[in-house]
Amino acid sequence: MTIHKPGPNDSADNKERLKKTISNMEAAEEALEFAEGKERASIKEKNARRQENIEDLQSEIKAEDESRIRGY
Template identity: 65%
Template sequence: MPNNTPRPNDSANYSERVKKTISNMEAAEEAMKSAEGKELASIKEKNARRENSLSDLSNEKDKKRN
């Protein structure tokens, strides 16, 4: 059975993670133009999770500042 324990976030990679997440969201927005049905719903769900991730990353960065 694979080990699925989360790895600690490396704050040095913060900006890289944000850029990658935004890039993925933009690519998904483009893909939504030609998607339909289950594929469209899946893309929308993934982008919602990405938005949550960006919010969490922002909160994480704010906590480290204080």
Template identity: 50%
Template sequence: MTRNKPKPDDRSDNVEKLQEMVQNTIGNIEAAEETMVFADGRERAAIKAKNERREESIAGMRSEIEDEAAARKKGYSQE
């Protein structure tokens, strides 16, 4: 039986990927806010709740960007 080797951990572009995810999420928030104009009370509340979760995700992604940038600066030492 042949065992597959796992791919090496390639973190070289994580910062850029995370930054793109943040920008996409911001775009989703803005698009959702535009649709709120046409939403009724229940839909509006759902959109607001989803945007709040998106904001929380953005905060987490920004924190991860900082961690990844620090790891990049240190040379991505394996732990």
């Protein structure tokens, strides 16, 4: 059995992760039109988590940009 170790947080990937998360959220919103019952609830739950992730990534990107400006 292998143990999964998370990799280092590469801040260069944050903008790409943000774009991908937004794209996934938009695709899920379109799928909601055709979803029913448990599938619909699952999509809504995932999109709520995605929204939180988007906000976190935006804050992290902003903080990184401010750090670069200040020379940290």
